[in-house]
Amino acid sequence: MVNVALTITTKEEVGVLDEITKVISAFGFNISYANLYVGIDTGVLNIELENVENLDEFIEELYKIDFVLDIEKHSTLKDIFGKRIIIIGGGAQVSKVAAGAIIEADRHNIRGEHISVDTIPLVGEDNIADAVEAISRLSRVGALVLAGSLMGGRITEAVRAVKKERDLLVISLNMPGSVTSEADLIVTDPTQAGVMAVMAIADTAVFDVARLKGNNKF
């Protein structure tokens, strides 16, 4: 049972995806990611499948669909970009948390891991709450770092909602606002927050937040 990424080029026709997903369903694979571009006379479907068996047989079936022109196999986005740390907040803090996270990710990626650090500086309760909520619709997210100076209200509710839906580590900078009450870890120094986020999700690190037994403020 492996995960594979395929790029399927097709003659642009309504129902392309319809036909292709019929084959996927027949093989009982899960789709972890899909992305479709429709050009003037060709369409390109990038798709990632989980629990794949009989790949050759599957690809053979796809080629039987008359508007399938080409199928390319790739490593999955998980193999290439790995687990993601997401950093959301104000520009000053996001940049400092990111610096810590990127340099620590570098130290793990050198040892063969693939950890990426994705960031967005945002202003305003609603913008930040929407971004936090959206994390439950992203794949490969291991940890969220809230890198602001004042976060509460809708943001706190969004963190609570995402933690219900996903197994997600939440690190918050030490700040006023109710959001720290939903964080697994509260860290005062932004560089440290970034480093700890990576250590917590890295396979090559021993740091385990569960072992802190409630002593979670640094």
Added chain:
Amino acid sequence: MVNVALTITTKEEVGVLDEITKVISAFGFNISYANLYVGIDTGVLNIELENVENLDEFIEELYKIDFVLDIEKHSTLKDIFGKRIIIIGGGAQVSKVAAGAIIEADRHNIRGEHISVDTIPLVGEDNIADAVEAISRLSRVGALVLAGSLMGGRITEAVRAVKKERDLLVISLNMPGSVTSEADLIVTDPTQAGVMAVMAIADTAVFDVARLKGNNKF
């Protein structure tokens, strides 16, 4: 014609996606993003659709599928996270380019834009080349910054290939290796490289690489 994001919760059954895409094809929408989680007895499909008309009618049709339990509407990932700068290279340089990009993105996002800065520190020609190639399978990418000290070979080929497939601005740090020959912009200072990447894709900036007329090394 609008873009919408839907979270569709279904009873876990093989063929769920099959049925749902049949409806999508019938309405002639494009899928820009899809992500499927299959739980023990429910499945969750996160899907983003382009050029949507008659949304209410479409949702009505989806509810007619007997295993569709719930449909939630959200803003799209593009509305929330916006255009992405991708920074790939060594930890030291990636962190410095990211700092410039994040602080500049903050200045634009404050004015209502949504620009995110996604990074991965990687080591080795193949790892970096795979990451560059994979950009053509990601959505919302506006610019790539190559933040290394020596890049050529497969990495240069990957940049050439991605530029053929995507309208992508490529900024390279000033470094030895053939990769600079494929860059739209060669920048010596990493902070400057990050700031320029954001300025080049921001709606609220006047910087246009096309206007440099070949004078592209700073």
